[in-house]
């Protein structure tokens with residue numbers, strides 16, 4: 142009885158081309174011509190995923206249910222390193238990833254993580270939507286991944302700790318800090334004399350809870366949404382780098398989509414990325430109050446000594462050499478002289 146009713150509903154949905162909201166997933170799973178997976182390393186409540194969900198719904202609607210992209214938030218499909226392999230193999234269709242983690246495959250993609258490069262958001266978006274971003278996207282394409290033009294915002298990153306606030310660069314000496322899996326992140330904290338450990342975001346909360354590491358660094362929105370305040374006491378507003386996510390897709394699977402469908406997906410993704418950037422900037426600016434109420438103690442260090450420490454340690458020189466003159470020139474076009 143149930144089965145035949147369900148079949149009838151599906152048949153009706155398919156015939157009319159109208160998405161049924163109530164039975165939506167059952168209906169679309171049966172009728173969608175393109176069933177695809179969108180993977181994410183952050184919770185479903187993060188503004189990124191709120192906007193992604195809106196985009197996926199509009200894509201379903203505008204393709205009359207032909208394209209059904211399901212969101213798998215919160216590392217449900219694996220940690221970042223694993224999800225990157227899956228988007229390359231085609232097991233995952235869409236995956237937003239930090240340029241710095243993508244650096245393990247596309248070396249120049251880490252360039253926006255050069256410490257203290259972008260003085261404000263106007264500079265970030267001029268660079269990432271301009272020549273610097275275009276340079277990085279060309280390299281991503283060469284590595285055989287499809288990438289959407291506009292990266293998502295993640296935010297300026299700050300350092301949290303369960304043991305001591307980071308006030309001066311010397312406070313980082315020997316500091317056991319989690320960093321994402323990325324050469325630039327490791328090099329940055331080594332240059333400070335810290336003791337960085339590469340850990341995918343999926344394991345960060347437990348690494349902090351069990352004190353495998355003392356601290357980590359992330360934008361405030363992530364610290365709040367992933368509840369890191371439960372296992373961290375201090376937050377030092379170092380703003381040491383801007384981080385964002387390139388929206389990657391499997392090249393073959395993207396190319397297999399009809400042009401009109403590609404256009405619908407691109408339109409909605411692009412519009413929601415613009416909205417996401419606005420949402421996140423606002424949240425990152427306001428969430429300090431919430432985190433203080435949860436018991437975190439904030440300090441705002443003078444960043445000049447941090448920058449000077451990196452210069453002295455040869456951080457900028459090292460990365461200018463690694464990224465090469467062309468890419469570095471494009472970074473300095475926006476950031477000013479760094480090395």
Ligand code: X2X
Pocket residue numbers: 182183239295321341342358359360363384
């Ligand atoms: O892993 C992190 O720290 C996160 C969530 O900020 C990134 O995606 C880089």
